Amino acid sequence: MKNNKRYLPEGKYVMMGNVAMAEGALAAGLSFFGGYPITPSTEVIEHLSKRLLEVGGSCMQMEDELGSINAVIGASLVGAKAMTATSGPGLSLMVETISMAANLEIPFVLCDVQRIGPGSHGPVTAPHHNDLGLIRFAGHGEFQVIALAPMNCQELFDLTIEAFNFAETYRCPVFILSDAYLGHLHEPIYIPPKEEIITRVINRELPQDYTKKFSYKDDNIGGYIIPKPPIIGTDYFPLMTLHLPHNYEGLPGVSALLFMEILIEKIKTNIDKISITDEYKLDDVDIVIIAYGLPVRACYHAVDIARKEGIKVGIFRLVTVWPFPDEKVKKVVKNVRAIIVPELNYTGFIAEQVERVTKLETPIIKIPKVGVLHHPDDILKVIREVSK
Amino acid sequence: MTRYEVRISGFGGQGVITLSKMIITASSLYENLAATQTEAYSASARGGRCWAEVVVDLDKEIKIINYPKALKPYDFLIILSEESANLIKPEDIKKDENTGYLIWDPSTIKKFRAVRRIEKALSIPVQILAVENFGNIVFGNSILFGAFTILSGFISEESAIETIKNFVPSSTLDKNLEAFELGKKEAQEFLKQLKEGKD
């Protein structure tokens, strides 16, 4: 694995999920990582402690999660692509800074390797998609975030690059929703050649126009313009970085309502570009499964078996979990008899969203699981029951 | 279904996880098959009950394994501790032809109840063999890997040797290859016996 270059040579590798994520971040141009060890995300900081230094970046083990996220913000402010990785308890500590960063539109990527339960003791290496409830409105204040949910090690690599691109483009916190199981899964992954990766990456650059430093609403075009992130140490930095409503120069004097509108609508109006979804055997369905992350893999297995039995079932997979693609879901569930939502949590954060979008016209069956993966039989059982 | 489900369990420190990584490396990197590996983590990986699972899809067309955990019944079981042996039931293992193998270590398992009702059970005293022939129990991994290569039948010998080269330090490579041959021999004899038994 030793390599002086940022990009691993093209080819196939067997990698742990956390390591694949770290390699994806390196390929995306990561140059600062601030972290604090927390099971099950520790392999990320372990791997980057070695690899990031080889490419001349800094990998800091900070004093706590508050320190790590603030160091990430500091690094992002001086023009570095920065990220951190943590798990549930660490994320809770970080939300204060996440709110501030979202308000000041400082881009960064946070990999959340979700684990079971609220506490710090016990079987913390079991998967549990319990952080989505926190992430979608992460912190105080109003803003929108982007959350991506990979389901295998290859996607952990690819979607991490995508996450950095989203952070650069939309200037909002971008989350990668991994989990304890996915983080420790070993799978072969294909690393594309360097030239191909470079074409996929959006770099941090200085813009032509130095006057606009924060997002604003352009009434002439009728849209929201997101300028490049300002960089300390260049001329392109605002006079002030106020935590309160500010205009595109960073000065006060914009209504709070308009400020919130800009922060939220700059994401929502671009939902077509942000929302990545995947469809599987959805052409002629009676029953649709809406899922994200690891449970999707059990669903593929179950759907293959059910299709052989003649049950018309398909999968609508959310790769971008948040923002929730209302319109796409409306289209998918139009003529179905039932919707199955298997989630690795009890609440059903996505099931709630589906309920909101479908206005409860279609029956929604949740399959909650906590700490253990969905077995394909669990899903198959529900599919068979529903199809009767 | 062309999934090939492998489960290895034993104590932490016996090389359970290394062996599983050798299997996934050989099958995915050198044989170009889709594969996943999962393992026990944290305290249990360092002591106590330790396990690892590998799923390989023998169909070359398939690029990705859907469900990452090994599903029962298994195609291949390697049991290295009494604690894990007690949890095995005969119906956990496939009964089809050319699959459903069990390897267990009589040097660490005194009593294995289910083994009498498992048809294709091979006992190799891995720890004793490794210590007596090579001086360290770490060579047990290569013995087991040799036996796995022969019995599973989807890893070619060249891929297996390449994998060993990847995993062991070059100073002990020769000893490891010897151990690998030893494991192969055990498995080949076992297969011969099985054949004779059927005839």
Add this chain to the structure above:
Amino acid sequence: MSGMGPIYPKEKPDHPYVQFSTGGYLFGNYNSLFCAGCGYGIIGHIFTRVFEDEKIEPKLFPLIIGIGCYTQLVTLVHHTSQKFFALHGRAPAVATGMKMANPKLKPIIFSGDGDCFGIGGNHFIHMCRRNLDCVIFIFNNSIYGMTGGQAAPTTLYGAESTTTPYKMFENRIDGVNLALAAGATYIARTTVAHPRTLMKYFRKALKHKGTSVIEVITPCVTYFGRKNLDRLGVEYLDIIGEKMDNTGRMLDWIKRNSVRINQAKFMTDEELFNNYIIGEFRYEPDKPEYSEEYAKIQKIAMEEK
């Protein structure tokens, strides 16, 4: 500057440095937002003066400001400085990220006693431990001024505040001792009653490679002075004190309560109780600095095959 408080008559004061302040230079607004008798005006002036006199390249010295009354120094500091408002107590962590992502920078941090020893104590300790190249000012007015006069970790024994209406009975933290133990390499304490010393220390800190901690004792007349008698610190002398409800008395009290480090060596603990020892406590310019050491490790890692 709308939204930044009332705008007073815009006459330009007869002062050579006020024209370089952010509010003055850019908006023609020469007032400050501080209460009468506050020490932050002196600090803002000193910062601007050193920035201007030393011809500091503002892009290399980003200013990270914590949360407290001193956040409003933003209108008084030099208009070219690049300012970032950090969260409460997190400024040292932000500075660490900045310095490590771009080692050419030397962050200057404004922090308060509650900010630095209360909520952000951990970040402060670890920044000092790493000996990260930056300057941190800790403005110690021994009270939480912005929230309305609550007790701080530095509040003196026996003082009254809104959360200690009977009296403060907790032990106070000594920021200099904390920095000494944590391993900062330039540590000094002075007061706003000694502005020239403060200027000297700031100039020295700017040239120093490593963490420079400068604690500045500053008066808060509104929330500390009005509630407390000037006998604080000399209780053992049985003096009947007076309320410190104006700047004169407050500065007098600070001067009287500040003991030079050379003098303090010959004083008993009882005599030093509730007093501030001022002076330079440590200056070790040869100690390895974090980002330089890190660069060496990076070089090893990059050359490794």
